[in-house]
Amino acid sequence: xxxxxxxxxxxxxxxxxxxxxxxxxxxxxxxxxxxxxxxxxxxxxxxxxxxxxxxxxxxxxxxxxxxxxxxxxxxxxxxxxxxxxxxxxxxxxxxxxxxxxxxxxxxxxxxxxxxxxxxxxxxxxxxxxxxxxxxxxxxxxxxxxxxxxxxxxxxxxxxxxxxxxxxxxxxxxxxxxxxxxxxxxxxxxxxxxxxxxxxxxxxxxxxxxxxxxxxxxxxxxxxxxxxxxxxxxxxxxxxxxxxxxxxxxxxxxxxxxxxxxxxxxxxxxxxxxxxxxxxxxxxxxxxxxxxxxxxxxxxxxxxxxxxxxxxxxxxxxxxxxxxxxxxxxxxxxxxxxxxxxxxxxxxxxxxxxxxxxxxxxxxxxxxxxxxxxxxxxxxxxxxxxxxxxxxxxxxxxxxxxxxxxxxxxxxxxxxxxxxxxxxxxxxxxxxxxxxxxxxxxxxxxxxxxxxxxxxxxxxxxxxxxxxxxxxxxxxxxxxxxxxxxxxxxxxxxxxxxxxxxxxxxxxxxxxxxxxxxxxxxxxxxxxxxxxxxxxxxxxxxxxxxxxxxxxxxxxxxxxxxxxxxxxxxxxxxxxxx
Numbered sequence: 001x002x003x004x005x006x007x008x009x010x011x012x013x014x015x016x017x018x019x020x021x022x023x024x025x026x027x028x029x030x031x032x033x034x035x036x037x038x039x040x041x042x043x044x045x046x047x048x049x050x051x052x053x054x055x056x057x058x059x060x061x062x063x064x065x066x067x068x069x070x071x072x073x074x075x076x077x078x079x080x081x082x083x084x085x086x087x088x089x090x091x092x093x094x095x096x097x098x099x100x101x102x103x104x105x106x107x108x109x110x111x112x113x114x115x116x117x118x119x120x121x122x123x124x125x126x127x128x129x130x131x132x133x134x135x136x137x138x139x140x141x142x143x144x145x146x147x148x149x150x151x152x153x154x155x156x157x158x159x160x161x162x163x164x165x166x167x168x169x170x171x172x173x174x175x176x177x178x179x180x181x182x183x184x185x186x187x188x189x190x191x192x193x194x195x196x197x198x199x200x201x202x203x204x205x206x207x208x209x210x211x212x213x214x215x216x217x218x219x220x221x222x223x224x225x226x227x228x229x230x231x232x233x234x235x236x237x238x239x240x241x242x243x244x245x246x247x248x249x250x251x252x253x254x255x256x257x258x259x260x261x262x263x264x265x266x267x268x269x270x271x272x273x274x275x276x277x278x279x280x281x282x283x284x285x286x287x288x289x290x291x292x293x294x295x296x297x298x299x300x301x302x303x304x305x306x307x308x309x310x311x312x313x314x315x316x317x318x319x320x321x322x323x324x325x326x327x328x329x330x331x332x333x334x335x336x337x338x339x340x341x342x343x344x345x346x347x348x349x350x351x352x353x354x355x356x357x358x359x360x361x362x363x364x365x366x367x368x369x370x371x372x373x374x375x376x377x378x379x380x381x382x383x384x385x386x387x388x389x390x391x392x393x394x395x396x397x398x399x400x401x402x403x404x405x406x407x408x409x410x411x412x413x414x415x416x417x418x419x420x421x422x423x424x425x426x427x428x429x430x431x432x433x434x435x436x437x438x439x440x441x442x443x444x445x446x447x448x449x450x451x452x453x454x455x456x457x458x459x460x461x462x463x464x465x466x467x468x469x470x471x472x473x474x475x476x477x478x479x480x481x482x483x484x485x486x487x488x489x490x491x492x493x494x495x496x497x498x499x500x501x502x503x504x505x506x507x508x509x510x511x512x513x514x515x516x517x518x519x520x521x522x523x524x525x526x527x528x529x530x531x532x533x534x535x536x537x538x539x540x541x542x543x544x545x546x547x548x549x550x551x552x553x554x555x556x557x558x559x560x561x562x563x564x565x566x567x568x569x570x571x572x573x574x575x576x577x
Contacts, residue, residue: 006146009186012037018159025051028066030059032082035109036184044192059086063093076103076166083110084122097173098133103166104173112142112179126177136165137175153326168205207334218311223348224250225286229293230257237337244340249348251356256407262415269363271408272564274304279568284355292336294319297407364411377556382409384527388534389417396435397421398451399428401484428455433462439473446538453479463517466541474538480550481505487553514543
């Protein structure tokens with residue numbers, strides 16, 4: 001069997017297994033060429049007595065037939081067709097399902113991307129084909145190799161998400177578009193197993209008694225670890241989360257944007273710990289993960305989540321279905337404060353928490369020692385900010401390197417310091433303006449911005465807002481004359497072209513720019529001066545230029561990584577008092 005045939009079989013089988021395990025047993029199929037592998041495997045499922053399969057040669061009729069099934073049985077029905085106008089014939093019934101709030105799972109097969117827009121037969125643009133008449137539409141990936149585990153798992157994730165969307169109030173139709181390449185024949189010897197591989201995510205869109213019971217079962221009797229992502233503190237359930245952490249003796253890994261790093265119980269060095277997780281003793285390895293908040297800043301923690309084979313529970317009202325690691329096993333869309341106060345679990349041993357806290361403290365000590373032995377670097381800037389920002393301060397952080405430095409080096413914070421960043425799509429545009437908006441929202445609180453030179457340059461015109469509206473903002477401008485983040489990426493191997501197309505130094509005259517925008521200007525080259533400048537209460541617009549060397553970025557990071565690795569390997573955290 002060819003690899004592409006094996007991949008095709010594996011993907012379609014996973015999709016149908018996922019649909020079946022979500023309780024969908026009513027299927028209406030219209031015959032066609034592009035839907036061949038789906039049709040054959042559905043036939044096998046019917047032969048095994050797993051589904052009721054209805055075949056209707058007219059797609060328009062088939063869709064209305066499915067509508068009648070769903071209306072009467074009060075459960076979602078799967079519709080399957082080939083590509084082209086076959087999908088268009090579903091449209092009238094989908095309109096009715098949308099208006100009547102009837103859950104239909106519409107699976108259209110499609111030509112692959114390379115056959116689009118070149119005049120290939122039976123091909124039209126099926127992306128978002130039903131527009132506003134479905135609750136949502138997803139394009140499934142096209143898979144050529146059975147080794148594309150990420151794409152197969154992503155297919156499974158989207159199918160489950162689609163079904164949950166269809167049956168969530170208000171119910172309605174959803175659309176899954178599946179592009180397939182030839183050859184279209186699946187493995188005819190495959191046997192359909194009514195179980196789903198890959199430990200799939202289970203999604204609960206409401207806090208039902210069944211959902212709560214399943215959550216409690218997942219967490220009961222296990223050593224837990226809590227991952228708190230962005231916006232936890234802003235969404236006002238930090239007190240309930242901290243109380244739950246205390247009651248359970250569970251370590252809480254606080255993302256730099258969680259606004260939980262001012263609590264002494266939290267672990268702030270997750271970036272470093274999970275980089276070398278494999279060296280931790282078994283007694284420090286969790287048995288279940290509880291996530292809350294948004295997408296994590298740390299790439300190291302995200303990479304660990306993708307690899308670890310553990311139950312991962314995602315509890316959040318906004319982000320539970322937005323897991324870019326595809327590692328979640330149970331997602332509950334609910335307000336965490338409500339759930340956490342109701343959970344009744346036996347706590348873990350206190351030593352479980354103490355071991356993590358001791359490791360966190362040792363790494364922080366290492367970082368502090370490094371700060372005092374190097375010239376001004378990004379490490380020093382982030383650490384000094386974290387240790388010296390005044391209470392009630394609000395700090396906006398730019399994307400690219402600044403937020404990564406805050407994640408790695410910030411440590412524990414003073415009480416009531418709030419950290420913000422545009423981590424929705426992670427751009428470096430508009431940062432000055434967003435920070436000034438933050439300052440305007442709470443003009444009585446000291447407002448700061450930590451930003452790199454390129455992001456600062458991107459939004460120079462935004463600085464006019466400070467003078468126009470008498471806003472107070474102090475800008476810590478890390479100036480390494482270019483795009484530092486590319487030094488950590490594979491692009492750094494293109495030595496001959498690197499500076500021209502990635503480093504892109506702009507040689508900005510920051511002092512002249514400060515004068516143009518009527519800002520106070522300081523140039524700072526050491527930690528002591530930076531500490532003193534932080535203590536000054538922001539008045540109007542102040543720009544503090546912090547020159548660093550881009551060439552030192554990876555050197556400092558690699559040195560600390562090796563020191564942390566040695567620290568974890570050499571010390572035993574199982575027997576800490």
